[in-house]
Amino acid sequence: MIETRSLKTLTRRQLLSRGVAAGAGLVVGSGFVAGHDGAWATEMDAMKPESFATLVRMARDIYPHDRIGDQYYAAAMKGYDVPEEVDFAQDGIEVLEETSRAAGFDSYLNVGWEADRVAILRGIQETEFFQRVRGGLVTGLYNQKEVWPIFGYQGESYSKGGYMHRGFDDITWI
Amino acid sequence: MVAPFELTDDNVVVIIGTGAGGGVLANELAQKGVSVVALEAGGRYLPDDYVNDEWASFGQLAWTDTRTTSGDWRVAKDFSNLPAWIVKAVGGTTTHWAGASLRFQPHEWKARSSYGEVEGANLLDWPIDADEMAPFYTRAEDKLGVTRTNGIPGLPGNNNFKVFEAGAKKIGYKEVHTGRMAINSQERAGRMACQQTGFCFQGCKWGAKWSAAYTDIPAGEATGYLEVREKAHVARILHDASGKVTGVEYFDEAGELQMQRARVVCVAGNSFESPRLLLNSHSSMFPDGLANSSGMVGRNYMRHLTGSVYGIFEKPVHMYRGTTMAGIVQDEARHDPSRGFVGGYELETLSLGLPFMAAFLDPGAWGREFTTALDSYENMAGMWIVGEDMPQESNRVTLSDAEDRFGLKVANVNYSDHPNDKAMRDHAYRQGAAIYDAVGATRTLPTPPYPSTHNLGTNRMSERPEDGVVNRNGRAHDVPNLYVSDGSQFTTGAAENPTLTIVALAIRQAEHIASEMNQGTL
Numbered sequence: 001m002i003e004t005r006s007l008k009t010l011t012r013r014q015l016l017s018r019g020v021a022a023g024a025g026l027v028v029g030s031g032f033v034a035g036h037d038g039a040w041a042t043e044m045d046a047m048k049p050e051s052f053a054t055l056v057r058m059a060r061d062i063y064p065h066d067r068i069g070d071q072y073y074a075a076a077m078k079g080y081d082v083p084e085e086v087d088f089a090q091d092g093i094e095v096l097e098e099t100s101r102a103a104g105f106d107s108y109l110n111v112g113w114e115a116d117r118v119a120i121l122r123g124i125q126e127t128e129f130f131q132r133v134r135g136g137l138v139t140g141l142y143n144q145k146e147v148w149p150i151f152g153y154q155g156e157s158y159s160k161g162g163y164m165h166r167g168f169d170d171i172t173w174i
Numbered sequence: 175m176v177a178p179f180e181l182t183d184d185n186v187v188v189i190i191g192t193g194a195g196g197g198v199l200a201n202e203l204a205q206k207g208v209s210v211v212a213l214e215a216g217g218r219y220l221p222d223d224y225v226n227d228e229w230a231s232f233g234q235l236a237w238t239d240t241r242t243t244s245g246d247w248r249v250a251k252d253f254s255n256l257p258a259w260i261v262k263a264v265g266g267t268t269t270h271w272a273g274a275s276l277r278f279q280p281h282e283w284k285a286r287s288s289y290g291e292v293e294g295a296n297l298l299d300w301p302i303d304a305d306e307m308a309p310f311y312t313r314a315e316d317k318l319g320v321t322r323t324n325g326i327p328g329l330p331g332n333n334n335f336k337v338f339e340a341g342a343k344k345i346g347y348k349e350v351h352t353g354r355m356a357i358n359s360q361e362r363a364g365r366m367a368c369q370q371t372g373f374c375f376q377g378c379k380w381g382a383k384w385s386a387a388y389t390d391i392p393a394g395e396a397t398g399y400l401e402v403r404e405k406a407h408v409a410r411i412l413h414d415a416s417g418k419v420t421g422v423e424y425f426d427e428a429g430e431l432q433m434q435r436a437r438v439v440c441v442a443g444n445s446f447e448s449p450r451l452l453l454n455s456h457s458s459m460f461p462d463g464l465a466n467s468s469g470m471v472g473r474n475y476m477r478h479l480t481g482s483v484y485g486i487f488e489k490p491v492h493m494y495r496g497t498t499m500a501g502i503v504q505d506e507a508r509h510d511p512s513r514g515f516v517g518g519y520e521l522e523t524l525s526l527g528l529p530f531m532a533a534f535l536d537p538g539a540w541g542r543e544f545t546t547a548l549d550s551y552e553n554m555a556g557m558w559i560v561g562e563d564m565p566q567e568s569n570r571v572t573l574s575d576a577e578d579r580f581g582l583k584v585a586n587v588n589y590s591d592h593p594n595d596k597a598m599r600d601h602a603y604r605q606g607a608a609i610y611d612a613v614g615a616t617r618t619l620p621t622p623p624y625p626s627t628h629n630l631g632t633n634r635m636s637e638r639p640e641d642g643v644v645n646r647n648g649r650a651h652d653v654p655n656l657y658v659s660d661g662s663q664f665t666t667g668a669a670e671n672p673t674l675t676i677v678a679l680a681i682r683q684a685e686h687i688a689s690e691m692n693q694g695t696l
Contacts (some may be wrong), residue, residue: 062540065549118541125540134540142532142548143229152490152552153528156226158379162369163332168496169370171333173489174340174613 025070026053026109033074040071042078046086051093054108055080055133058096061117062134063141065150072147076140077133092129099123177401179211184435186211187687188422189442190408190451193266194676195660196442197386198317200402201394202684208691209399211434212391213406213424215443216262219269220388224377228530231376235269237262241446242574245590248622252537257587259625260444264404265387267444267627268673269377272499273356273384274522274560275320276670277311280304281509282517282562285666288509289516295564295592296474300665301637301646310678318356318384318677319363328352329359329368332496334523337487337555341609342503342521349504353522356384356673357497363389370496372525406432409582410455411439411464411656419464419656425580438687438696440648442659442680445475445629449571449662450585452633452643465633465650470643472572474565475587476631476667479595481559482524482621483603484535485610486550493525493555501557506605507669515597518669519561521606526556534624547619555610559602560628562669564592571632628672633662647686648679655696659683 019029027034027041028049033056034041044052052074059073080089093108099120100108111117124130141147148155157163179186187203189196192214200212216237225231236259243250243257250257261267281288283304286297315323322328329352331339342350357374358367368382381388394400405427412433413419421435441448449472453463463471501523508518526534528551536544574586591599607618636642639651648663650656659680661672668675690696 063545064542065545067549134538138533139229139529143529148528151528151548152492153494154492155527156373157371157495158226158373162371162380163495164368164370166495167492168332169330169336171336171491173487174336 026056028053035070040069040074042074045081046083047081047089050109051090052077052081054093054096055089057109057117058121058133059137059141061114061121063137064114067150068147072141072144075144076137079136079140088129092127092133095124095127095129096120177209177395177398179209179401181432181434183209184420185209185437186434187438187440188213188434188436189440189659190422191266191442191444191447191660192264192391192402193261193386193442193444193660194268194271194673195680196440197265197268197390198677198680199440199442199659199684200400201390202681203688204394204397204399206684206688207397207399208688210394210401212400212402213408213422213434214264214402214404215407216264217404218264218387219377221377221379221381224269224379226371226373226376226379228376228527231373235261235263235377239578240576240584242576242584242586243588244586245569245588247589247591248537249625250589253625256625258444258446258629259627260629263387264391264402265385268385269387270375270627271673272374272671274499274502274671275315275318275354275356275674276520278304278307278668278670278675279507282666282668283307285517292516292564292594294566295594296567297565298634298636298641298665300635302635307678307682310682311674313681314674314678317681318674319358320674321353321355321357321359322351323354326362327359329355329357329497329500330370331501332370333491334493334496334525334555335501337485337491337613338501338503338523338557338609341611341613344612345608347503347505351502352500353502355497355500357500358382368497372494372496372498374498407580408443408451409580411451413457413459413464413653417459417653419653429580438655438657438691440657440659441633444660445632445662446571446585446587448658448660449632450573450583453573454582460652465643465652465656467652468640468642470634470641472632473567473570474631474634475569475571475589475629476563476565476664477589477623477626478628478667479519479559479561479563479591479599480623480626480628481599481603482556483559483606483610484547484554484556484619484621485607485615486547486617486619487553487555487613487615490552491555492552494527498525499523499558503609506602513601515594515601517562517594517598519559519598519602520669520671521602521609522558522560524556524558535619535621537622547617550617557606557609559599559606560669560671561598561602562667563595565631565634565666566590566592628661628667630661630664630667630672633658635663635665648683657683657687
């Protein structure tokens with residue numbers, strides 16, 4: 001599982017003072033991307049922070065879950081922030097930006113409405129870049145155990161003796 | 175007490191594969207004092223090893239060696255190198271199976287006679303029938319400890335079943351219950367009762383579900399007549415100038431080519447690997463592959479038409495809690511052409527965990543239509559459709575241009591739906607949705623077939639040699655000491671989950687082989 005790393009050496013205020021808001025909910029700073037309130041942040045190893053923020057936004061637009069925070073999308077995208085993957089990702093993002101500009105926006109992160117961003121994504125959905133990002137999210141997002149409770153999925157029960165005495169037949173409304 | 179047999183021992187029966195067919199055959203022969211070497215491509219995993227995490231378990235157990243696909247089935251697009259979700263391990267797919275254990279209906283043994291001519295389908299009657307199979311089904315049900323047989327009570331219904339049952343009864347279905355399951359509803363045969371843990375597909379950590387891995391295989395080994403060689407990947411079957419098979423070449427765990435001599439060879443590698451092995455065993459005497467004078471090796475691949483229906487409700491269901499498939503509606507399993515198709519289908523409860531639901535609900539889909547469904551995961555109920563698909567000669571396993579790590583050509587799996595399959599699936603989707611609508615579903619989701627778990631028919635059984643690959647005993651029409659012992663010998667697929675029938679055929683085949691050996695005719 002990909003982990004986001006927090007910038008432990010910075011206070012939340014310091015972190016926010018070093019970045020600028022990028023689209024809804026993300027702060028892009030020098031060498032890092034953070035949540036809007038600094039509750040999570042990840043340092044960049046290979047990728048430009050603006051590009052990573054764009055990837056995170058794109059990931060949410062592909063699989064939008066309003067109750068799931070950006071940090072889980074960031075964790076799913078973190079695998080592109082390595083030397084072997086960064087060129088592929090940056091090239092793909094450039095295509096995304098060109099498509100956004102052709103639609104009349106100055107950048108993907110500045111497309112304010114989801115419907116407009118989805119229309120832009122429809123325009124690139126056959127590209128290898130889009131398909132790899134989407135395919136990777138299927139495991140990269142939904143296989144994070146931390147998101148399972150948000151969906152009401154409890155996962156394994158063997159360690160607790162199964163669901164025999166933990167509600168396998170507790171439905172009352174039927 | 176593992177029997178070590180010499181590679182040069184030409185008195186052994188070599189069985190390739192250790193699942194429902196091979197694993198049971200190996201034990202049944204060993205119990206009769208027949209020496210058996212079972213070659214298993216996978217490793218050995220037991221309940222303590224199983225992982226209750228879908229992707230981690232998939233990585234541990236699934237057969238992920240490359241295969242290729244073609245045809246218009248959606249699996250070829252969404253999972254082009256994964257046409258099947260089956261297991262590479264001692265015990266084969268009996269680690270993964272859900273446990274549903276149903277007998278064929280009598281008319282299904284005679285599909286061609288029962289259904290008549292169906293254009294584009296290659297229907298054929300089995301050379302055996304329900305009466306002949308009845309005693310072997312009885313023994314198989316006892317071996318597997320099938321609920322609702324042998325006085326074994328049914329499993330309790332979980333939340334997913336309760337929704338399914340209420341909806342089914344509301345729309346008039348009568349044959350609704352928690353299934354005939356090879357999962358202990360009470361302690362039996364030294365194995366404990368089901369603890370409603372879910373994760374039936376990932377290997378039962380309690381051992382409550384029957385699997386050859388921890389029943390037949392160790393029982394056979396305890397006799398001293400069965401040796402299981404793990405991580406032994408069979409390359410080809412050898413024969414002599416008379417056309418009888420003489421041994422099997424395989425790559426051992428170290429990647430070294432070995433040759434085990436054999437008196438009899440039984441192929442039980444599931445319906446892709448079994449025909450692949452016969453085709454890869456071509457020679458100057460058998461240029462189109464071993465046992466393939468009919469040209470039928472690899473043809474008539476069947477996978478049950480499958481598909482799933484999920485319903486979303488206002489309140490939680492928690493479908494993943496408890497036994498995955500303990501729930502069935504059998505009213506549609508009959509043959510009733512007035513519905514617009516021949517044959518029938520079963521509806522069975524099913525659930526996937528969130529990770530696999532995301533992967534299988536609508537592969538390739540994205541956006542809110544997809545994610546709003548997953549947002550309601552907690553309030554979802556699910557069912558699986560298992561129906562008889564039509565055998566078609568063009569649905570077949572052939573050798574691909576691609577090669578595996580040993581340089582052996584891999585299987586290509588070509589499949590396209592027959593119009594009967596589409597008509598039946600559409601009917602089942604409507605009935606499945608009606609079940610959930612009847613109890614207040616706010617949304618129903620028809621879900622396409624997953625990579626196949628029921629792989630059947632690529633070495634079909636036939637009365638006449640020109641119609642198939644093996645005879646009524648699973649014996650190759652062309653080669654007197656070569657047998658097929660898995661689901662690939664199915665002439666037609668019937669509507670029922672196939673494992674019980676594979677086990678019953680293996681028990682029957684063991685009687686036949688032992689008898690022939692005793693008479694000196696094998």
